[in-house]
Amino acid sequence: MKRAARALAPLFALAAGLLLAGASPAADQGAAFRASLAEAPLAPGVKPKAYDVTIVLYFDYQCAYCKKQHLSLMDLLQRDPKVRVVYRDWPVFGAVSQRAARLAIASQFQGRHAAFHDALMRTQGKLDDAALKAAARTAKVDWERLQADLAANGAKIDALMRQTQSQAAQLQLEGTPGMVVGSYIVPGAMNITGLMDVVKRVRAG
Numbered sequence: 001m002k003r004a005a006r007a008l009a010p011l012f013a014l015a016a017g018l019l020l021a022g023a024s025p026a027a028d029q030g031a032a033f034r035a036s037l038a039e040a041p042l043a044p045g046v047k048p049k050a051y052d053v054t055i056v057l058y059f060d061y062q063c064a065y066c067k068k069q070h071l072s073l074m075d076l077l078q079r080d081p082k083v084r085v086v087y088r089d090w091p092v093f094g095a096v097s098q099r100a101a102r103l104a105i106a107s108q109f110q111g112r113h114a115a116f117h118d119a120l121m122r123t124q125g126k127l128d129d130a131a132l133k134a135a136a137r138t139a140k141v142d143w144e145r146l147q148a149d150l151a152a153n154g155a156k157i158d159a160l161m162r163q164t165q166s167q168a169a170q171l172q173l174e175g176t177p178g179m180v181v182g183s184y185i186v187p188g189a190m191n192i193t194g195l196m197d198v199v200k201r202v203r204a205g
Contacts, residue, residue, distance in 0.1 A: 037167055037180055038086045042105060042153075042160045044113045046077060051084035053202050055195075058168050058178040061100040061120045062093040062127055065189040066177045070121040075192045076199070083199060087117065088164040092176055096127045098161075102150060103132060105157045107141050109149040115139035 037056045038045075057073070059066040073085060089105060091097035100120055107116040119135035120127075136143050150157070168178065171185060179186040181195075182202030190198070 034180070034183065037088075038084075040086075040160055040163065042108070042156055043086050043088060043164075044105060044108055044117065045084060045086040046114070047084050048081055050082060052082045053182055053199050054084045054086060055199075056086045056088055056180040058088045058090040058164065058171075058173055058176060060090060060092050060097050060176045061104070061123075062091075062097045063176040067121050069177045069179075069189045070118070072190065072192045072195055074118075076195045079192075079196070080199065088167065089161055090164050090168050090173075090176060090178075091161070100127055100132060101161060102154070102157050103136075103146060105160065106146055106150040106153060107136075107139070109153065110142060110145055112139050112141045116141050 038054050055073070057069070059069065076083060077085065089101035091101045104113060104116055104120060107113045116135060116139040119138040120132075123131050123135055125131075133143060136146065171178065171180065173185075173187060177189055179190065181198045184198055184202065186194075186198065
């Protein structure tokens with residue numbers, strides 16, 4: 001489904017006021033808020049050496065539209081080597097979604113996030129523990145190490161997810177997926193044509 005992107009500037013002014021009270025001028029507040037969406041040490045992503053556009057994706061592993069969005073984003077990354085993607089796990093479909101998100105973030109500690117993320121996004125139907133383990137096997141994730149990494153870093157992962165939830169509220173996202181592309185917000189799934197168009201608009205300023 002193709003969705004229209006809307007400019008973020010008015011929303012940045014509101015959100016920046018909440019996050020950066022007392023900072024000025026307003027333009028600097030907007031830039032700082034936008035940077036905060038993407039810059040988090042534990043937020044996984046795809047970061048080319050010479051990127052010039054950043055897409056911040058808010059998603060849930062049990063969201064059917066998110067799975068379609070994943071395929072479009074993979075297509076975009078194949079076509080455009082100057083796009084960075086930052087994954088913001090926003091599990092809105094309950095406990096299993098939360099578990100999937102926490103496991104996926106923890107998979108970074110063994111360098112398997114890209115593969116695990118892809119395997120989870122390609123899993124059909126609702127997730128359960130068996131499906132999570134199957135995706136881990138597909139992605140060559142060491143399950144025992146994954147549990148240990150999650151236990152050791154759970155507090156940091158939970159803090160990241162709370163931050164993501166707060167951002168989604170400030171961006172007024174009503175569900176998954178949602179994207180911030182440069183200074184535009186896309187409240188829903190966008191096909192490859194739409195993605196390429198909004199990236200072009202970001203580059204054009």
